[in-house]
Amino acid sequence: MTEWSTPHLKVILIGNSGVGKSSFMSRFVHHRFTNLYRATIGVDFLTKEITIDKRSVILQIWDTAGTERFHSLGTTLYRGAHCCLLVFDVTSSVSFDALDVWKKEFLVQACPSDPSAFPFIVLGNKIDLDYREVSSSKAQQWCSEIGAEYFECSAKEDICVDTTFHSAARAALHS
Numbered sequence: 001m002t003e004w005s006t007p008h009l010k011v012i013l014i015g016n017s018g019v020g021k022s023s024f025m026s027r028f029v030h031h032r033f034t035n036l037y038r039a040t041i042g043v044d045f046l047t048k049e050i051t052i053d054k055r056s057v058i059l060q061i062w063d064t065a066g067t068e069r070f071h072s073l074g075t076t077l078y079r080g081a082h083c084c085l086l087v088f089d090v091t092s093s094v095s096f097d098a099l100d101v102w103k104k105e106f107l108v109q110a111c112p113s114d115p116s117a118f119p120f121i122v123l124g125n126k127i128d129l130d131y132r133e134v135s136s137s138k139a140q141q142w143c144s145e146i147g148a149e150y151f152e153c154s155a156k157e158d159i160c161v162d163t164t165f166h167s168a169a170r171a172a173l174h175s
Contacts, residue, residue, distance in 0.1 A: 006049065009172040010060045010080055011165070012110075014102050015087035016095040020125040023155035024087065025063045028165050033156050052169045059169055078110035082172030083119045085164070090124045090152070093133040096142075103146065119171035120148040123164055128154040 013021040027033050029046045049058045062077055078084075084106050088095040103120060112118040122143050124134065136152060143150040149167055153160040 006056050006058050007173070008058045008060055009082045009169055010062065011168050011172060012062045012064065012078055012081045012084045012106070013087055014064050014084060014106060016089075016092075016098050016102075019087045019089040019092070019095050020155050021063050021087050024123070024125060024153065024161060024164075025061050027155040027158055027161050029061065031158075033158070048165075050166065050169060052166060052173060055173075057169055057173065059165065061165075078106055081106075081110055081112075082175055083121065083168045084110075085121050085123050085168055086148070087123045087125055088134065088139075089126050090132050090134050090139075091126055091129050096124075096134040096139065099142070117175065119168075119175050120146065121164065121168050121171065122148045122150045124150070124152045125155060127152045127159060128157040 013025060015021055023033055025046055029048045045063070046061050047058055048061070049056060051057075062081075064077055084103075086099045086102055088099055090096075099122065107115045107118065110118075122139065124136075124139050139152075140150050149171070151160050151164045151167070153164055155161060
């Protein structure tokens, strides 16, 4: 079997249901946003070729369901991941507080060779909304504690979407 000439990087989106994982992925790959909410059943998967530091890579983006009944799929989906995006909604402290559990569950189920060095990127979505329950400083502090990059984004307004995925690809390449 031959190697792919273009590196394929597996990036996983995880977080509570309704935080905007599917919208974020769709905005990045298809440059579209819809207000119609459709819960992910199990997993969605899209690919996109991008250039990172003058090098072409193919991102395999896995959008996982945020509901409890699909957590058993984690082991199969998380294995072989190169980077994990922990997604929360800045208008929901519950979704932010759940990130620690999501991170721990990911590490248990993905079994990376070096869990302490595995790249996580935290994404605070829905910054286009006027109301906030999670401050930038609180999220930034938690990210500093776990050694993760933090981005505040809006899938709806296309704020920081490309930047976040490019950072994930860069982290995946260097992991």
